[in-house]
Amino acid sequence: MDASGLRPGAWREARSPYAWMSRGDGELLLAVLEFAARGQGHVRVLEWGSGQSTLEFTRLLRERGLTHDWTALEYDRTFFDEQVLPALRDRPGSEVRYPDDDAVLTVPGAGGPSRITGVCWNRTRLRPAEHRADRDVDLDAYVDYPVGREPYDVVFVDGRMRRRCLLTVAELLGPSTIVVLHDAWHEYYHCALKSYPVGRFCGDEMWIGARAEAVLPPV
Numbered sequence: 001m002d003a004s005g006l007r008p009g010a011w012r013e014a015r016s017p018y019a020w021m022s023r024g025d026g027e028l029l030l031a032v033l034e035f036a037a038r039g040q041g042h043v044r045v046l047e048w049g050s051g052q053s054t055l056e057f058t059r060l061l062r063e064r065g066l067t068h069d070w071t072a073l074e075y076d077r078t079f080f081d082e083q084v085l086p087a088l089r090d091r092p093g094s095e096v097r098y099p100d101d102d103a104v105l106t107v108p109g110a111g112g113p114s115r116i117t118g119v120c121w122n123r124t125r126l127r128p129a130e131h132r133a134d135r136d137v138d139l140d141a142y143v144d145y146p147v148g149r150e151p152y153d154v155v156f157v158d159g160r161m162r163r164r165c166l167l168t169v170a171e172l173l174g175p176s177t178i179v180v181l182h183d184a185w186h187e188y189y190h191c192a193l194k195s196y197p198v199g200r201f202c203g204d205e206m207w208i209g210a211r212a213e214a215v216l217p218p219v
Helices: 023-040 052-063 077-088 132-136 162-170 187-193
Strands: 043-048 068-076 095-098 103-106 115-123 154-157 178-182 198-202 206-210
Touching: 023 043, 023 052, 023 154, 023 178, 023 206, 043 052, 043 162, 052 068, 052 077, 052 115, 068 077, 077 095, 077 115, 154 162, 162 178, 162 187, 187 206
Parallel strands: 043 068, 043 154, 068 115, 095 115, 154 178
Antiparallel strands: 095 103, 178 206, 198 206
């Protein structure tokens, strides 16, 4: 446990079936999504870093009768096409956008009031801690995606450039926006957390922030 009260690496003890995180953090994120969906009647979610979480949390919301518009941003084209795209092809009404190719793939069929949109850029797996050149890869479009768009109800930051993504969203907070950061124990991210009017560490490796304390769910 570190000074924030988090438990880095807790997923090794009991991993969530929903995503690459601890079981407790998986339940916490689901509680945040349910809280926002029930409060708004429909939840708009932005996720930096697609994967199992994209597929599982949307499935859980659907099973609970909670409508959603989920946008997942990914920079690693190979990962997305191998791990996410095949499952999205089985979700009628889903859409995949490849901005670098100016291409859009729409899955035929009526998806109802809920939908998933995947947006993927043509980059490769990045490991900036191991490869200095990876730190200079242009991910501006990925980071700036929400600029100029309607505020989201929940923003889940769990991909590359998390500090920059947090700073971007801090400037775009809607009155009810809840921001969730995974792997919040990294001190490198903490300077960005100061841009939020309110926020707190919670769960094993999470931090949540918003414009006002009343917006944060009682988790």
